[in-house]
Amino acid sequence: xxxxxxxxxxxxxSYDGLHILKEINLVVKDHDFLGVIGPNGGGKSxxxxxxxxxxxxxxxxxxxxxxxxxxxxxxVGYVPQYSLFDPNFPITVWDVVLMGRMGHTGLxxxxxEKDKKAALDALKTxxxxxxxxxxxxxxxxxxxxxxxxxxxxxxxxxxxxLDEPTTGIDTVMRDEFYEMLEKLKAKMAIxxxxxxxxxxxxxxxxxxxxxxxxxxxxxxxxxPEDLDAAYQCPVDLIAHGVPHRVLKKH
Amino acid sequence: xxxxxxxxxxRNAIAAGILASxxxxxxxxxxxxxxxxxxxxxxxxxxxxxxxxxYYLGINPIFGVLPFSIASALSMGLVSKxxxxxxxxxxxxxxxxxxxxxxxxxxxxxGYAPDLMTYxxxxxxxxxxxDVLLMLTLDTVIILVVYSFYKEFLALCFDEEFTEVxxxxxxxxxxxxxxxxxxxxxxLIRVVGIILVIALLTIPAALSRQFTADLKKxxxxxxxxxxxxxxxxxxxxxxxxxxxxxTIVLVMSLVYLVHSLVGGSGSKEQFE
Ligand SMILES: Nc1ncnc2c1ncn2[C@@H]1O[C@H](COP(=O)(O)OP(=O)(O)OP(=O)(O)O)[C@@H](O)[C@H]1O
Ligand SMILES: [Mg+2]
Numbered sequence: 343x344x345x346x347x348x349x350x351x352x353x354x355x356s357y358d359g360l361h362i363l364k365e366i367n368l369v370v371k372d373h374d375f376l377g378v379i380g381p382n383g384g385g386k387s388x389x390x391x392x393x394x395x396x397x398x399x400x401x402x403x404x405x406x407x408x409x410x411x412x413x414x415x416x417x418v419g420y421v422p423q424y425s426l427f428d429p430n431f432p433i434t435v436w437d438v439v440l441m442g443r444m445g446h447t448g449l450x451x452x453x454x455e456k457d458k459k460a461a462l463d464a465l466k467t468x469x470x471x472x473x474x475x476x477x478x479x480x481x482x483x484x485x486x487x488x489x490x491x492x493x494x495x496x497x498x499x500x501x502x503x504l505d506e507p508t509t510g511i512d513t514v515m516r517d518e519f520y521e522m523l524e525k526l527k528a529k530m531a532i533x534x535x536x537x538x539x540x541x542x543x544x545x546x547x548x549x550x551x552x553x554x555x556x557x558x559x560x561x562x563x564x565x566p567e568d569l570d571a572a573y574q575c576p577v578d579l580i581a582h583g584v585p586h587r588v589l590k591k592h
Numbered sequence: 593x594x595x596x597x598x599x600x601x602x603r604n605a606i607a608a609g610i611l612a613s614x615x616x617x618x619x620x621x622x623x624x625x626x627x628x629x630x631x632x633x634x635x636x637x638x639x640x641x642x643x644x645x646x647y648y649l650g651i652n653p654i655f656g657v658l659p660f661s662i663a664s665a666l667s668m669g670l671v672s673k674x675x676x677x678x679x680x681x682x683x684x685x686x687x688x689x690x691x692x693x694x695x696x697x698x699x700x701x702x703g704y705a706p707d708l709m710t711y712x713x714x715x716x717x718x719x720x721x722x723d724v725l726l727m728l729t730l731d732t733v734i735i736l737v738v739y740s741f742y743k744e745f746l747a748l749c750f751d752e753e754f755t756e757v758x759x760x761x762x763x764x765x766x767x768x769x770x771x772x773x774x775x776x777x778x779x780l781i782r783v784v785g786i787i788l789v790i791a792l793l794t795i796p797a798a799l800s801r802q803f804t805a806d807l808k809k810x811x812x813x814x815x816x817x818x819x820x821x822x823x824x825x826x827x828x829x830x831x832x833x834x835x836x837x838x839t840i841v842l843v844m845s846l847v848y849l850v851h852s853l854v855g856g857s858g859s860k861e862q863f864e
Contacts, residue, residue: 416759422753425754426753427750431749432810433746433750441747441750441758444755444758444759447743449760477805497758
C-alpha cells in the first residue's frame with residue numbers, strides 16, 4: 343500500500359476575502375504522477391504554494407508526508423512558475439544548484455562532497471554542466487529554467503512540484519525533460535501544473551482540472567462536464583477511448 | 593605623512609577607518625545585491641533617536657544608538673514583511689519617527705548637546721580609543737555571523753521565497769541581516785555620521801561589483817576600496833582642514849562615478 347504523500351481535507355484558500363481555492367479534497371500517494379490543468383487564474387500556482395506552506399489555508403487541513411507542509415519542506419522539490427530574481431545578481435549556475443541541497447546540509451555547515459556530487463549529477467541531467475561557472479542572468483530564459491529544474495531535483499525530493507516547468511524550453515529539451523520525469527516517477531510523487539494538455543495526458547497517471555474548484559476522480563479521466571465547468575467553454579474530451587488523451591478542440 | 597602616525601588621534605582614525613571598511617565591505621555587499629539600500633538608510637537615520645536618548649540619559653550616545661538601531665531594524669523588517677503597509681511607506685515612516693524621537697530627546701536635555709554634529713556628519717579624527725574597541729567588537733560579531741550563515745544569506749539575497757521552501761527560516765534570517773546592518777551603522781557613525789552612512793554601505797560594494805561576480809571576492813574588494821578611500825579621505829581632510837566624513841564620501845562618489853562613466857559599466861561581460 344503506497345503511503346499518502348499529500349492529503350487535502352476540505353481546504354479553502356482566500357486572498358482578501360476572495361475564495362481562490364474552494365473545498366479542495368485531494369489525496370496524492372507515493373509514485374503518483376498528477377497533472378493539473380485549468381484556466382489562467384484558476385488557482386494552480388496557489389495550490390502548489392499551499393502544499394509548500396507558503397500560502398496558509400483559511401479553512402481545512404493539509405498533510406504532507408503526514409506532517410504539516412512547513413515541516414515537510416526538506417523532502418519537497420519545487421520549480422516555481424516565475425523565479426523573481428535580479429538578473430545581475432552575482433551568483434553562478436553552480437551555486438544556484440547547490441542551493442537546492444541546503445535542506446540536507448543544515449545550518450552552519452558547508453556543502454559536503456556528497457552535496458557537490460549531487461549538484462554535478464543534476465547539472466548533467468539537464469545538460470547544463472558546461473555552464474556551471476556562468477552567471478545565472480547571462481543564460482537564456484530556457485537555460486535558466488533548466489538550472490531551476492536541476493535545483494529542484496538536486497535535493498533528492500520525495501515529492502516534486504512543477505509549476506509549468508517547460509515554459510520557454512525547446513522541444514528537444516522538453517522531450518528529454520519528460521523522459522527524465524518518467525524515470526523520476528519511480529522514486530517520488532510528482533505534481534505538475536501544465537497547459538500542455540497533450541503531453542500531460544500521455545505522461546501522467548492522474549489528471550485534475552482546477553478552476554477554484556478541483557475536478558478530480560483519482561484517475562486519468564475527466565468527464566466532459568468537468569472540463570466544461572472548469573474552462574467555462576465546451577472542451578472536447580476523449581477520456582475513455584484509446585489512446586488516453588484529453589484534447590481540447592480548436 | 594609618516595610623522596602623523598605619532599599622534600594617537602591619527603592612529604585611532606586610521607584604525608577606525610579600517611574597521612569601518614571591514615563592516616561596510618561585508619554588509620554593504622548584501623545591501624547592494626539584495627537591493628535594500630532604502631531600508632538601510634532608514635535604519636541609519638532612525639538611529640538618531642538613539643543619539644538623542646544617549647544625550648538625555650547622559651551616557652555615551654553610541655550606547656544609545658546600539659539598541660535603537662537594532663530596534664529600528666527589527667521593526668522595519670517585521671512591519672514590511674508582516675503588515676499590509678507597503679514596504680517603502682513603512683520605512684519612510686519609521687525613518688522619520690526615529691529622527692523625531694532623537695530631536696525631542698536632544699531638546700529635552702538640559703544645556704548644550706556637545707558634538708551633536710559629530711554624530712550627524714562624523715568626525716573620524718576625534719574617535720576615542722574606547723570607540724575603536726567597540727568597533728572591533730562589532731566587526732568580530734559581523735564576521736562571525738556572516739561566516740556562519742554565508743550560504744543561507746546568499747540564498748536569501750538571491751531568492752527569498754525559494755529559501756523559505758528549502759526549509760530555511762528565511763524571515764528570521766532576514767531580520768538577522770537587518771540587525772547586522774544596524775551594527776554596521778553603529779560602526780560607521782563615528783566615521784561618516786548618520787547622514788552619510790548610506791554612502792559607505794553602498795559605494796565600495798557597488799564599485800567592487802563592477803570587477804567581479806563572486807560574492808566573496810566582492811566583499812574583499814569592497815573592504816579594500818573602503819580602506820583606501822577612508823585613509824585617503826582622512827589625509828585630504830587633514831591637509832585641507834575640511835570635515836573628514838564628507839571628504840571620504842566625496843572621494844568615493846567621485847571615483848565611483850568616474851569609473852562607471854569610463855567603461856566600468858559593462859559588468860555582464862566580465863562574468864566568465
Ligand atoms: N499574493 C496574492 N494576493 C492576492 N491575490 C492573489 C495572490 N496570488 C494569487 N492571487 C489570485 O489568486 C488567483 C489564482 O492565482 P494563481 O496564480 O494560483 O493562478 P494560476 O492557476 O496559477 O494561473 P496561471 O495559469 O496564470 O499561472 C488569481 O486570481 C490571483 O489574482
Ligand atoms: Mg500559475
